[in-house]
Amino acid sequence: MRQQSMIMNILMVIGLFFAGSIILSIVLGLVGSLLWFAIKIMIPVAIAVWLVRMISGPSNRRRYY
Template sequence: MEQRSMLLNILMVIGFFFIGSIILSIILGLLGGLLWLAIKILIPVAIAVWLVRMISGPSNSRRYY
C-alpha cells in the first residue's frame, strides 16, 4: 500500500473542510428560511385565527334553534 505525501494529506483536509462548510451553509440557510417563514408569516396568521375564534366563539354557542 502506497503512502500519500504530507502535502496531499493537508490538501485533502482543506478540501474536506471547504466542501463541509459549503454543505453546512446550504443547510443552515434553508433552516433560517424556514424559521423566518414561521416567525414572519405563520405566527401572525395563527394569532389572527385565534383572535377571530375567541371573539366569535361565544356568540355561536348561544344560538337557539
C-alpha cells in the same frame, strides 16, 4: 501503489473541511430561512384565528343553548 505525501494529505483534509463548511452553510441557511418564513406566516395566522374565535365564540355558545 504509491503513498501520498504528508503535505498532500493535509491539503486534502483542509479541502474537505472547506467544502463541508460551504455545504453546511448552504443547508443551514436554507433551513433557517424556511423556519423564519414559516414563523413569519404562522404567527399572524395564529393571531387571526385566535381573534376570530374570541370574537365569535360567545355568540355561538349562546345560540346553541
